[in-house]
Amino acid sequence: MxxxxxxxxxxxxxxxxxxxxxxxxxxxxxxxxxxxxxxxxxxxxxxxxxxxxxxxxxxxxxxxxxxxxxxxxxxxxxxxxxxxxxxxxxxxxxxxxxxxxxxxxxxxxxxxxxxxxxxxxxxxxxxxxxxxxxxxxxxxxxxxxxxxxxxxxxxxxxxxxxxxxxxxxxxxxxxxxxxxxxxxxxxxxxxxxxxxxxxxxxxxxxxxxxxxIVPMAAATAAKLSALTAAAFGQRRKMLRASLKAMPGALEAMVAEGISPEQRAETVPVAAFARAAARLG
CATH class of the missing domain: 3.40.50.150 (Vaccinia Virus protein VP39)
Incomplete structure (x- = not known):
């Protein structure tokens, strides 16, 4: 060239x-x-x-x-x-x-x-x-x-x-x-x-x-950012504790098949995205 x-x-x-x-x-x-x-x-x-x-x-x-x-x-x-x-x-x-x-x-x-x-x-x-x-x-x-x-x-x-x-x-x-x-x-x-x-x-x-790529779910970036900030903010804690302060977050994760006893570091990207979509 x-x-x-x-x-x-x-x-x-x-x-x-x-x-x-x-x-x-x-x-x-x-x-x-x-x-x-x-x-x-x-x-x-x-x-x-x-x-x-x-x-x-x-x-x-x-x-x-x-x-x-x-x-x-x-x-x-x-x-x-x-x-x-x-x-x-x-x-x-x-x-x-x-x-x-x-x-x-x-x-x-x-x-x-x-x-x-x-x-x-x-x-x-x-x-x-x-x-x-x-x-x-x-x-x-x-x-x-x-x-x-x-x-x-x-x-x-x-x-x-x-x-x-x-x-x-x-x-x-x-x-x-x-x-x-x-x-x-x-x-x-x-x-x-x-x-x-x-x-x-x-x-x-x-x-x-x-x-x-095509997004894994129709979530907004703001909702996903908020959800991951809460989940990983206390990454050594189980989700039932780390998501306690975010209304609806734990319920959205459970609806995606994620156990409240899991830690954020074990949750797949797609599950986070779908749960964030459930939050509106």
């Missing part, structure tokens, strides 16, 4: 050189850990499938490593970055991309991503660790389903990634597992060691891919 790329992208200096020239040391306060290995970045860009002609929404591009990989894959990229230090480097990348990269100086927690990227966009991001879970739950909890995005390909700490894909009975299974799996297919695409990043974090990371 290299012959189809804008010539400017082919002439870009190495990412490490860009970082050094602009003084872009990763800031812990912004949850930044830069991934510089071009092969790994291209591997992330391949996870959603072919991106030629597609729109990708990226949060926190930093110096633009993943952005470059997405552009190399043929995507049009809309990126949101709140670290103003990266603006000159990203402006150079946007110029080289010849209209295929739009960068907004904004907070990803407050922007209207759907309006920026448009329906059918893929979300691909090495998410800042400090806001990754909050952004994900927002994208999973929209009232409209199928959602505006076509897929999510996101980087998390490995511990968080394992919670997202965990099955009932697994020690990692919890509220985040249910919220992720009731209306998406979530899988870990691959893991990355700390040494892949600058600076190296203390934990391993993992790329998780999410594809929307």
């Amino acid at each position: 290299s012959e189809e790329l804008p010539a400017g992208l082919l002439r870009l200096p190495p990412l490490r050189e860009v970082i050094a020239r602009h003084g872009l040391n990763a800031k812990k306060s912004l949850g930044q850990n830069f991934l510089l290995d071009g092969n790994l970045l291209d591997r992330i860009a391949r996870v959603p499938g072919p991106l030629a002609g597609a729109t990708v929404y990226e949060v926190g591009p930093g110096p633009g490593g993943l952005t470059r990989a997405l552009l190399r894959a043929g995507a049009r990229v809309v990126a949101v970055e709140r670290d103003s230090r990266t603006a000159p480097a990203l402006a150079e990348l946007a110029e080289a991309a010849e209209g295929r990269l739009t960068v907004l100086d904004a907070d990803a927690m407050t922007v209207d991503a759907a309006a920026l990227a448009g329906r059918g966009a893929h979300i691909v991001s090495n998410l800042p660790y400090n806001i990754g879970t909050a952004l994900l739950t927002g994208w999973l909890s929209g009232d409209e389903w199928p959602p505006w995005w076509a897929s999510l390909t996101l980087m998390f700490q490995r511990e968080v990634a394992e919670r997202l894909v965990a099955a009932p009975g697994n020690g990692a299974y919890g509220r985040l597992s249910v919220l992720a799996q009731w209306r998406t297919q979530a899988k870990i695409a691959f893991t990355l060691p700390p040494r892949a990043f600058v600076p190296a974090p203390k934990v391993e990371s993992a790329v998780v891919h999410f594809v929307p």
Whole structure:
């Protein structure tokens, strides 16, 4: 595909050189850990499938490593970055991309991503660790389903990634597992060691891919969120105790064949979804 790329992208200096020239040391306060290995970045860009002609929404591009990989894959990229230090480097990348990269100086927690990227966009991001879970739950909890995005390909700490894909009975299974799996297919695409990043974090990371599916039940995200918050809020307690303060919750679970003596960590995702639907 290299012959189809804008010539400017082919002439870009190495990412490490860009970082050094602009003084872009990763800031812990912004949850930044830069991934510089071009092969790994291209591997992330391949996870959603072919991106030629597609729109990708990226949060926190930093110096633009993943952005470059997405552009190399043929995507049009809309990126949101709140670290103003990266603006000159990203402006150079946007110029080289010849209209295929739009960068907004904004907070990803407050922007209207759907309006920026448009329906059918893929979300691909090495998410800042400090806001990754909050952004994900927002994208999973929209009232409209199928959602505006076509897929999510996101980087998390490995511990968080394992919670997202965990099955009932697994020690990692919890509220985040249910919220992720009731209306998406979530899988870990691959893991990355700390040494892949600058600076190296203390934990391993993992790329998780999410594809929307038909919901397991006609529950609302708000009801499912409330039910799982109550059930897992005291995860070592039986449901008859943990759901005591939520009217109708235990009865809804029993109607789905779940025993009051069970603990939340043993309840299947589908049972949670159907019980939440019973709550209206």
